[in-house]
Amino acid sequence: MSAGAGPVIPNFGQGSSCVTGDHFFCWGWVKQHWGDTLGPALVQHMELTGIAVGIGFVLAAGLALLAHRLRRIEQPISVLSALVYTFPSFALFQLLVPFTGLTYTTTEIALVSYTLVILFPNISAGLDAVPAEVMEAGRGMGLTRRQLLARVEVPLALPAIIGGLRIAVVSTIAIATIAATIEPKGLGYPIFYAIALPTPFKTEIYSAGALTVALALACDAALVLLRRAVTPWSRARS
Amino acid sequence: MIFDAANAHTFLDALRFIGDNPGFLATKALEQLELSGAAIGLALAVALPLGIVLGHFHRGSGIAIGASIVGRALPSIFLIAAFLTVLGLGFENNMVALAVLGTGPVLTNTYLALDGVDRDAVEAARGMGLSGLQTLSRIELPLALPLIFAGLRISAVTVVATAPIAAYAGGGGLGDVIANQASYRLSGVLGASICVMALSAGVWAALLAFQEALTPRGIRAVRVHAATSNGKEIL
Amino acid sequence: MIRKHTRRAAKAAFAISLGVAIVLGGFAGAARSATHKAPTIVIGSKNFPEEDILGQLYTQALEAKGFTVSYKSEIGATEIIQTALTSGKINFYPEYTGVIVQDVFHHTSSPKTATATYALAKSLEAAKGFTLLKATPFYDTDVLAVTNATAKKYGLKTISDLRKVGAFKLGGFPECQTRNTCFVGYTKQYGLSKASFLSVGSVSPYAALDAGTVLAADVFSTDPPLSPPSKYTVLTDPKHITGFQNVAPIVSTKVARASGPTFTTTVNAVSAKLTLPAILAMNKAVEVDKQSAAAVAKTFLKANGLG
Numbered sequence: 001m002s003a004g005a006g007p008v009i010p011n012f013g014q015g016s017s018c019v020t021g022d023h024f025f026c027w028g029w030v031k032q033h034w035g036d037t038l039g040p041a042l043v044q045h046m047e048l049t050g051i052a053v054g055i056g057f058v059l060a061a062g063l064a065l066l067a068h069r070l071r072r073i074e075q076p077i078s079v080l081s082a083l084v085y086t087f088p089s090f091a092l093f094q095l096l097v098p099f100t101g102l103t104y105t106t107t108e109i110a111l112v113s114y115t116l117v118i119l120f121p122n123i124s125a126g127l128d129a130v131p132a133e134v135m136e137a138g139r140g141m142g143l144t145r146r147q148l149l150a151r152v153e154v155p156l157a158l159p160a161i162i163g164g165l166r167i168a169v170v171s172t173i174a175i176a177t178i179a180a181t182i183e184p185k186g187l188g189y190p191i192f193y194a195i196a197l198p199t200p201f202k203t204e205i206y207s208a209g210a211l212t213v214a215l216a217l218a219c220d221a222a223l224v225l226l227r228r229a230v231t232p233w234s235r236a237r238s
Numbered sequence: 239m240i241f242d243a244a245n246a247h248t249f250l251d252a253l254r255f256i257g258d259n260p261g262f263l264a265t266k267a268l269e270q271l272e273l274s275g276a277a278i279g280l281a282l283a284v285a286l287p288l289g290i291v292l293g294h295f296h297r298g299s300g301i302a303i304g305a306s307i308v309g310r311a312l313p314s315i316f317l318i319a320a321f322l323t324v325l326g327l328g329f330e331n332n333m334v335a336l337a338v339l340g341t342g343p344v345l346t347n348t349y350l351a352l353d354g355v356d357r358d359a360v361e362a363a364r365g366m367g368l369s370g371l372q373t374l375s376r377i378e379l380p381l382a383l384p385l386i387f388a389g390l391r392i393s394a395v396t397v398v399a400t401a402p403i404a405a406y407a408g409g410g411g412l413g414d415v416i417a418n419q420a421s422y423r424l425s426g427v428l429g430a431s432i433c434v435m436a437l438s439a440g441v442w443a444a445l446l447a448f449q450e451a452l453t454p455r456g457i458r459a460v461r462v463h464a465a466t467s468n469g470k471e472i473l
Numbered sequence: 474m475i476r477k478h479t480r481r482a483a484k485a486a487f488a489i490s491l492g493v494a495i496v497l498g499g500f501a502g503a504a505r506s507a508t509h510k511a512p513t514i515v516i517g518s519k520n521f522p523e524e525d526i527l528g529q530l531y532t533q534a535l536e537a538k539g540f541t542v543s544y545k546s547e548i549g550a551t552e553i554i555q556t557a558l559t560s561g562k563i564n565f566y567p568e569y570t571g572v573i574v575q576d577v578f579h580h581t582s583s584p585k586t587a588t589a590t591y592a593l594a595k596s597l598e599a600a601k602g603f604t605l606l607k608a609t610p611f612y613d614t615d616v617l618a619v620t621n622a623t624a625k626k627y628g629l630k631t632i633s634d635l636r637k638v639g640a641f642k643l644g645g646f647p648e649c650q651t652r653n654t655c656f657v658g659y660t661k662q663y664g665l666s667k668a669s670f671l672s673v674g675s676v677s678p679y680a681a682l683d684a685g686t687v688l689a690a691d692v693f694s695t696d697p698p699l700s701p702p703s704k705y706t707v708l709t710d711p712k713h714i715t716g717f718q719n720v721a722p723i724v725s726t727k728v729a730r731a732s733g734p735t736f737t738t739t740v741n742a743v744s745a746k747l748t749l750p751a752i753l754a755m756n757k758a759v760e761v762d763k764q765s766a767a768a769v770a771k772t773f774l775k776a777n778g779l780g
Contacts, residue, residue, distance in 0.1 A: 007746035009754050010776035012769050015762030029763060036765050086395055086438035088402040089314075091416045091431040098424050101562060102548060170310045177313040178403075181417075184546050188315060195319045195407065196521060197760050198679040198698045202323045204763075209316035216311035326684030327676055406674035408644070408681060414672050418647040420552035 019203070026203045037190055037204070042211055045186040048176045051108055053169055056115025063116075064123035065149075077120060084117045090178045097182070107179040114175060115168045122164025126157030155231075162227040166220050173216040187212045251425035252432060263412070263433055270411030270437065273329065274398045277336035281393060284337075285344035286386075293352020293382070294374055302349030309342025314400050318407045332404035339400055340393040347389025351382035380453075387449040391442055398438045402430075412437075511732045513541045517548045517563035520675070522759045522766060523613065523695060523752065527567040527720060529770035534743045534779050538735055550648040551576055558603070564725040570594045570608060571716025573723075575653045583654075583716035587612065590717040604726045606740050608719040609747040613695040615655055615715040617643075617708045620682050623689075624706035631709040633663045635689060640667040644687030647672045655691050658714035679705070695749070697757045720747070739779075746777050 018026035030038065067074040092113060096106040130153045138152045154161075177188030184193075187208045194204035256263060285305075292298040317335035325331040355378045363373045405413025415422045415430035422430070514535055518528030525546055532544040545563055548554055551572055557563045570587070573594040574580050584590045587608075595605040617632055624630075627638050635641070643665075649655035650670045660668050668689075673681050678690035679698050682705065689708070692698075698705060722740055729737060751773070758769045774780025 006748060007751045007773075008776040009751050010772050012754065012758035012764055012772055013762065015764070019763045020761055033763075033765065036768070083435065086399055086435045086442070088399050088413070088416060088431055088434045090403050091427065091434070094416055094419055094427050095424070095431065097419065102545070102557075166307075167310065170307065174311055174313040177315050180315075181406075188313065191313075191315055191319050192406070192520075192675055195322060195676045195680075198677045198696060199683075200319065200323050200676070200680055201763060205316070205319045205323060209313065209320060212313055212316060213308070213311045217308070220307060220311070322676065322680065326686070327673070327680040328684050328686045405672065407676050408671060408673045408686060410672075414647070414674075417674060418550075418672070420550035420648050421651055 019201075022199050022202065024202055025206060029203050030207050038187075038207055038211065041185070041187045041190055041208065042215070045173070045176055045188075045212070045215065048107065048111065048179055048186050049169070049172045052111035052115050052172050052176070053165075055108070056112045056119055056168065056172075057165070059112070060116050060119035060123055063120050064127060067120075067124055068127045068153075074124060078124075081117045081121050084114070089114070089175055090181060093178055093182055102182050104183065104185075107176075107182050107185075111172055111176060111179070115172050118168040118171060119164050122167070123157070123161050126160025126164070127153055129160060130156045158231050159227060162223055162230075166223045169219045169223065170216045173212060173219065177212060187215075248424055248428060252428035255422075255425045255429035256433065259429075263415075263430065266410070266412045266414060266430070267433055267437055270398070270401050270413070270434075273332055273404060273409060273411060274336065274394070274401045274441075276329075276333045277397050277401070278340055278390075278394050280333065280337035281340035281344055281397070282390070285341045286348055289345045289348025289386075290352055290374070290379070293349040293354075294370075294378065296353055299349065299353070302346050306342035306346040309339060312338065314339060314403050315406065318404060318409075322407055327408050329409075332401075332407060332409035336397050336401055336404065340397040343389045343392040343396065344386075345389075347392070348382070348386050351385035351389075352378055354385075355381050383449070383453055387445065391445045391449075394441050394445055395438045398441050399434060402434055511540055511736070512564075512728050513543055514565050514728065514732065514736075515543045515545060515563045516565040517554055517557055518544070518546045518567065519548060519550070519554065520546075521693075523693070523756055524567065525766040526752075526755050526759060526770055527747075529766045530743050530747075530774065531565070531567065531722065531740060533767075533770055533774055534739055535736070537774070537780050538739050540732065540736065540739075550646075552648065558723065558725070559601075561725070564728040566723045567720050568723050569613065569718040570605075570721055571614070571654060571718040573597065573605075573721075575716055579653070581653055583713060587717040587719055591719060591721060594721065598723055599726070602726050604724050604729045606722045606724060606729075606737060607744050608721040609744045609752075610719070611695070611747050611749040611752045612717060612719045613693050613752070614718045615649075615691050616694050616699075616710065617659060617689050618678075618682065618692050618699065618705045619689050619708065621704055621706055624708075629706065629708055631711060632659060632665075634708065635663070635665050635668070638667075638688060640669070641688040642671045642686070643668045643689050643691070644671045644673050644678045644681040645691035646678070647674065649691050654715050659691075662712050662714050695752055695756055697753075697760045700753060700757075720744070743774075743779055746773075746779070 014020075016026060016028050019029055063077065067077060092110045093106060096109055100106040100109065134152060134156065135148065138148045143151065176186050177191065179186045180188030180192045190204045190208035194201040194208075289302060292302050314335065317338050318332060321331040321335045325334065359377055359381065360373055363377045368376065401409070401411055402413030402416050403409075405411060405417045412430045412434050415426050416434075419427050516528055516532050518524040528544055528546055532542045535542050548557060548563070551568070554563070554566055554568070555577055558566055568577075570590045571583055574590055574597065575583055578597050580593075584593055591605070591608050598605050617635075619629055627634070629635065629637075643656060643659065645655060650672065651657060656668075656670050659665055671681070671687050673687075673690075678687070678692050679696075681687045682690050692705075694707075699707060722744070724740075755769050755773060758764045759766050771780055
């Protein structure tokens, strides 16, 4: 160990003139850093929202089926759902921190909550909207309660359910950007990082944001196709 | 143990925080209302005329309905950051970002409201010799008011409830407390969040009351149901 | 008949071999863990580029020596870091010595030298069960900056000159508002009674200065925008309220001991190489040339035989 020797300061590579000159958009940077910044962020984002929507859907469907049976709980849950819209979205993340820490768990609990709150009213409304005559006809044909649910109510509720899924997926993808205030994961992280630099880094902001919106719109389109596939009888527009 | 005794008192601590800092929270709330009000105003100025025109002429449904979908897909922090790069750090960049978020519900609902006005009523008005503009102002708009107001309420609550995030970009408001758990602790964050909820609920109630006052008595009997399933937006 | 015996024999042989392998493997594992029972080092860092670079440097250097490291970047303000340290969520954090003395332990004034600050910080942390490893040569203090135009307009050279301005906004990160090394110190010690604080949230204070949203902003002395030629003027701080701010890793004493002497020598070796020119070059690479902190840290460590 050489005592007192200063460090070797290597050449870290000059940023392109596009980047140092704060130009509007630098494709070069995007191509160079896709692998270490944008790509991983996109994958993390899909993972975050996938888990949230998956769990949220299961919980919402369960609650909705329960509420369908026990009409009593529908009202309080609906009131609760409405209240959540008045709640500042990123606050839920912050409030969970003292309990579950700066972890993935915190992020997922918050995201699942929002997904749940969007999906529950929609699934509930869908199940409730099945016309009484159709239920009568089904009962008349001798279908049991469970068969009625599976063969009549759920299929007829599908447009509303998928409609709710569209809203939930798109909203969750957008709100998952807030996850970056908890952990450096997801497409929100490049945005928060880029605004913290002495001169906000345009390219990183625009590319991360565009990816988020593109992801959301792509999922929305996919769900529209899904709805058309599973409900050929319905020409209703959501 | 996650829920220890200290955390169980959190809600009470939050109420105590509100009780201990009324002036401070009121100032922050006012800051937030100022920002939100400006944003909603801007959104209305753009979306209301556009929605009325598109709806009246029954055109551009794609834009009107697509606006809500895209609005929902736009992350608030992305909008704030994008306008930061263009407008610099200040009141304007946050205002415009929030206005973009508030445009969707107003545009979509206004369009649907005008587009969905009873065609017979319009026909009758035309038959009586009313011009297009007169039909619009005397027949269509009064009938469309409930749905337009519903859109306005949703937009307003969305903006007020989202405005705290502007604190990440120097926007002030109650978000300054919520984003700063280090200084204000959990009780402060929860207290400020409760204040935001109260603010949003208050705005909703105020707009509802305003709508009641404006609605002609004859129309109050005929309620057009707000399109809730695609009108509910959060972010 | 013969085939059955052969099959049984084969099965027995296989079972015995498997058993021997498991036993041997168990011994080997026990032997390995007996010699290398180092705990996982959980390194935390704050959410600004210089801290991220430091976090990456220590993480990668330790990993190169075979330690298990978990790096939790972007945690946030010092106060949250402190909670994380005391609750054990992280056990390693590169902190600024002056911040330890004045903001963590709330001393209202700073010691007179960098060495004294380090010594005081070390004893304060030791009392809480934390070891302060060697400090870096570089320091990074808070400084108050204005744009060159503003400096010219009001003739501003030192912080007390701001009294000439009347009412103005001072921008900084949220935690600056309540700190002795920041807003509280600036206003109290220099009599800036008309200054009001604007929290810039997560955005760089330079953006606020550029937009005119604030007149003065609390920034850091190693920020790339301050290196000449600079668009900004740093106001001098004769009362030294921002203290001495070398970086020294806070490590849980228990973890430091359990990790062995290699841990301490590795960390100190990295710290020794962090001179002011080195950190300025790395800051520039990340903030101006938009390289990733991880890549910059890797390059630096390799060049200095530590990666």
